[in-house]
Amino acid sequence: MSGIVLHQYAESPFSEKVRSILGYKGVSYQSVEIPMIMPRPDTMPLTGGYRKTPVMQIGADVYCDTAIICRVIDEIYPENTIYPExxxxxxxxxxxxxxxxxxxxxxxxxxxxxxxxxxxxxxxxxxxxxxxxxxxxxxxxxxxxxxxxxxxxxxxxxxxxxxxxxxxxxxxxxxxxxxxxxxxxxxxxxxxxxxxxxxxxxxxxxxxxxxxxxxxxSFGHGNVEMIAGSEALAQASASLPEEIMDAAFLDNFQAGQLVSVMPIDYGFQPVIGELLAAGMDEIAVARNDDQVGRIVVHFPRTGFQVVE
Ligand SMILES: N[C@@H](CCC(=O)N[C@@H](CS)C(=O)NCC(=O)O)C(=O)O
Missing domain, CATH: 1.20.1050.10 (Glutathione S-transferase Yfyf (Class Pi); Chain A, domain 2)
Known part of the structure; x- marks a missing residue:
């Protein structure tokens, strides 16, 4: 299984949120230092348009927005959960x-x-x-x-x-x-x-x-290995996205529909793809990228809009 690759830049506060959680959980991970401004040729093939920072990649699965990034990290490293029931x-x-x-x-x-x-x-x-x-x-x-x-x-x-x-x-x-x-x-x-x-x-x-x-x-940033963007893209090319089990569809959406997903607040750069899930907690779309092949892009439900 591929590990976590965090695409981020040092000055980004939302990146600091994720780095700090990785530190608290004592995680070893890889990270790409992305430019503070566009163009980001090593990030766009992964997200397909979404351009907020940070983004988390695990093989050919890409997670946009810290609301889902932090939840997925907590699922992988459940000890000392940061989501107490x-x-x-x-x-x-x-x-x-x-x-x-x-x-x-x-x-x-x-x-x-x-x-x-x-x-x-x-x-x-x-x-x-x-x-x-x-x-x-x-x-x-x-x-x-x-x-x-x-x-x-x-x-x-x-x-x-x-x-x-x-x-x-x-x-x-x-x-x-x-x-x-x-x-x-x-x-x-x-x-x-x-x-x-x-x-x-x-x-x-x-x-x-x-x-x-x-x-x-004092939690620090965990055990981080910095890698080049090209190395992250190679990891995506060499991987297949994980299969989504028990995908849920709310709001009359159906599996396989072509949709456009983007934030509801700012950063209105849409991601277009085939809908794989639109449940209570997560939206996922699949896209085929010329450079890296099949990618599944995941978003949290809260804070995002799905348009047919
Ligand atoms: N809701 C997003 C907010 C992310 C966000 O606003 N990030 C800022 C940087 S900290 C950003 O994307 N700035 C523009 C950019 O980096 O291109 C999240 O939780 O990830």
């Missing part, structure tokens, strides 16, 4: 809110003028305009990531304050003694801001939150 509904709700609303808030905080002035990416004018043009293309058709800084800041500080208060009386993690997916979703947002030195003062009043953050940081 007694809190499952609430933990997933918190994780979803954090990965959508709070992330939106954090984007506005991270790219405020004070932080942009010291961001290494923005020191080179041509790199900065290439990044802005790339993200404009990425966000086309969506206003989701456009929250004004003045709106975002009170939401950000208010939430840090609530987390700090909770952690001062409970913990050590958000839902008890062990970290859950809610901790990892919160962690990558805090990491996104904390790693920008110009913004570190936001955290000074919150010692309990900082103690929690240090614990989360």
């Amino acid at each position: 007694e809190h499952l509904g609430m933990i997933n709700t918190v994780a979803h809110w954090t990965d959508t609303f709070l992330f939106k808030v954090c984007v506005a905080i991270a790219f405020q003028p004070k932080a942009a002035a010291t961001n290494p990416l923005f020191q080179d004018e041509s790199a900065m305009s290439a990044f802005m043009a790339d993200r404009a293309e990425f966000s086309k058709g969506s206003s989701e990531l456009g929250m004004p800084f003045e709106t975002a800041e009170p939401h950000f500080i208010g939430h840090l304050n609530q987390l700090d208060q909770q952690l001062s009386v409970g913990g050590p993690f958000l839902f008890g003694d062990k970290p859950s997916i809610a901790d990892f979703s919160t962690y990558h947002n805090v990491w996104f801001i904390y790693t920008r030195e110009a913004l570190r003062d936001y955290f000074s009043p919150f010692e309990h939150l900082m103690a929690w953050y240090e614990k989360m940081l």
Whole structure:
């Protein structure tokens, strides 16, 4: 069986969420450092269009969106589950809110003028305009990531304050003694801001939150071997996708239909393929790629739309 290959880049907060879970679980895996902007010639043959970061590959199976990536990692490495059954509904709700609303808030905080002035990416004018043009293309058709800084800041500080208060009386993690997916979703947002030195003062009043953050940081990134994108593509070419057992179909969809799948919030780059599953938790489509052959692309149900 092929192992996990994480396609990610160092500065990506959602990649940090997955790296941290792989660290917590002590997983050995491979990783491809992808460019921060398009083109990504070693990723697109795998996803067939989806371009958010990160993406996880296992042979010829490709997982898009951390909601499914983290769940699949937990299924493969179930020890110390990050989806404890007694809190499952609430933990997933918190994780979803954090990965959508709070992330939106954090984007506005991270790219405020004070932080942009010291961001290494923005020191080179041509790199900065290439990044802005790339993200404009990425966000086309969506206003989701456009929250004004003045709106975002009170939401950000208010939430840090609530987390700090909770952690001062409970913990050590958000839902008890062990970290859950809610901790990892919160962690990558805090990491996104904390790693920008110009913004570190936001955290000074919150010692309990900082103690929690240090614990989360200490999980590290697991045992990672960096590989070239071409090596990942060769693994996909040499593999066949796993068969999907007991595929479910909600919403009147049927096996074999040609569909288009894309996120509902931003990153409206569709993946077109033959529907293999559209159940409560997962959408899967098969595609044939000229370069790597048959690939099955998996998405979480929540946060995605399927169009005939
Ligand atoms: N819901 C997605 C969000 C992923 C996301 O927004 N990732 C950012 C980077 S952290 C992104 O895709 N930026 C544009 C890009 O990398 O092309 C997930 O959970 O994976």
